[in-house]
Amino acid sequence: MATFDLKVIVACTIIIVLTHIQFGTCGECLPGYMGNDCNDTCSVTCQTINDDIYCDQITGRCTYGCIDGTFGDNCTDQCPEHCKDMICDRESGECSRGCEIGYYTDDCSKICSKSCENSACVGIDGDSKFTCSDGCSEGFTGADCSTPCLTPNCAMCTDASTCERCQKGFYGTTCDHTCKRRTSNCAECERSSGECVQCMPGYFGSACDQSCSNCYGGKCTIAGLCVEQCTKGYRGPFCNQSCPKNCEDYVLDGVNVTCNKANGLCARGCLKGFYGDKCNLVCPINCPESHCHQIDGVCMGEECLNDHYGNKTICDRYNGSCLYGCVSEWFGAVCMTPCGINCLPVSPLVNRTASNAKCKGSGRCPFGCQAGWKGVQCDIKTNDPTSISRLFQPSFYGIVTIVLIPLVLSVLQ
Ligand SMILES: *[C@@H]1O[C@H](CO)[C@@H](O)[C@H](O)[C@H]1NC(C)=O
Ligand SMILES: *[C@@H]1O[C@H](CO)[C@@H](O)[C@H](O)[C@H]1NC(C)=O
Ligand SMILES: *[C@@H]1O[C@H](CO)[C@@H](O)[C@H](O)[C@H]1NC(C)=O
Ligand SMILES: *[C@@H]1O[C@H](CO)[C@@H](O)[C@H](O)[C@H]1NC(C)=O
Ligand SMILES: *[C@@H]1O[C@H](CO)[C@@H](O)[C@H](O)[C@H]1NC(C)=O
Ligand SMILES: *[C@@H]1O[C@H](CO)[C@@H](O)[C@H](O)[C@H]1NC(C)=O
Ligand SMILES: *[C@@H]1O[C@H](CO)[C@@H](O)[C@H](O)[C@H]1NC(C)=O
Secondary structure, rough: OOOHHHHHHHHHHHHHHHOOOOOOOOOOOOOOOOOOOOOOOOOOOOOOOOOOEEEOOOOEOOOOOOOOOOOOOOOOOOOOOOOOOHHHOOOOOOOOOOOOOOOEOOOOOOEOOEEEEEHEEEOOOOOEEEEEEOOOOOEEEOOOOHHHHHOOOOHHHHOOOEEEEEEOEOOOOOOOOOOOOEEEEEEEEOOOOOOOOOOOOOEEOOOEEEEEEOEHHHEEEEOOEEEEOOOOOEEEEOOOEEEOOOOOOOEEHHHHHOOOOOOOOOOEEEEEEEOOOOOOOOOOOOOOOOOOOOOOOOOOOOOOOOOOOOHHHHHHHHOOOOOOOOOOOOOOOOOEOOOOOOOOOOOOOOOOHHHHHHHHHEEEOOOOOOOOEEOOOOEEEEEOOOOOOOOOHHHHHHHHHHHHHHHHHHHHH
């Protein structure tokens, strides 16, 4: 052994020198490989660590255990078919979390009796027997539920001949009477009197002749009270009242509902165009897509459907005031006031844009007035018919040129 180890050490040293440690520590394969030449692959069913597989280089035994459903050194054996969650012991292959419902024994190979309620059982006496874990299904008794109740129509008996409860639809000490029913909708009746205590789904009343079809799943008490939610569109303890017609439907407890069962309010918003807790109020007409907030009716979304406030100009969603100025012929917070008719348009030297509108802010005419008019809004008559705003006299352009040229040149430099 010692000499073998020595050989290995010497060989390793040579390999290290020759390979410049290109493949990691000598003797250690890259993840996923094994064997003397690291030519064999580890089992793909080895548990991965950061997406890499590790196994013993000599034996191939998976280093970090097996993926679910497999066991053994190389994780190449399959766990028994009915192990709970497909989990079994790495070494023995026994189902370590127990069995799927309906099976028992260490390897979950035996089937529980159908007479067990839900077919559920656990093994006892070293798995030579089983006991039903949820009790017996109707008509059977005994630890393993293999004994049939002798009374016909008996649902539960303590021993074969003593009936505790009749099957649905029957009554009497020996369950030999059918429920007293005036319709065929009685599901369960009182043991001694035969009076109906439970109707078939969707019905109520002492004769089970009244419909509770608006209760979700037809589930109601014999008095007609809905046990769960109402179906879409209905509300109230009997689900026989209508929800407000513009409520948005929503899902509650896995059921599609329209409004709060108890108070009839629209709990999750309104159909487009409406607001209020009963969705009976109409959104402002200029809200985008007629969409407004359920509580206060304020338009939702950024841009008003304006035309009203300007041509698709962005406006404040609460008060409609135009956020980026008005289009050329209008002024005012909501751009609804026309510019004075005597305002001059922008200078012919400059192209018209929203920013050089004919009038601004408070209606001021930035490019001067028509002949015969004066004032910031050009609404005051002047006697001098030749008086054109100073802005448009030739000297104005001279001044502009003198001021602008050096400015432009300095910017261009
Ligand atoms: C290892 O793999 C190489 C390349 O596939 C092959 O040439 C060589 O024979 C293999 N060695 C063994 C021992 O299988
Ligand atoms: C595990 O794999 C190795 C290499 O493939 C093999 O030699 C060994 O026999 C396998 N062991 C089992 C228990 O299958
Ligand atoms: C709803 O059903 C109950 C019970 O049958 C009844 O008393 C009530 O009048 C009904 N209400 C409406 C609005 O139909
Ligand atoms: C609710 O109703 C919608 C449309 O009718 C349907 O697509 C959806 O599956 C329903 N959801 C539930 C939980 O019933
Ligand atoms: C709104 O602006 C668009 C493009 O700028 C134009 O085609 C349209 O005629 C304008 N509408 C009104 C009502 O001014
Ligand atoms: C509208 O709202 C904006 C922003 O909140 C505000 O600046 C502006 O003064 C308001 N305009 C009017 C007319 O109330
Ligand atoms: C003004 O508009 C004309 C035609 O649309 C265009 O050719 C020119 O470049 C514009 N001038 C300025 C200063 O924007």
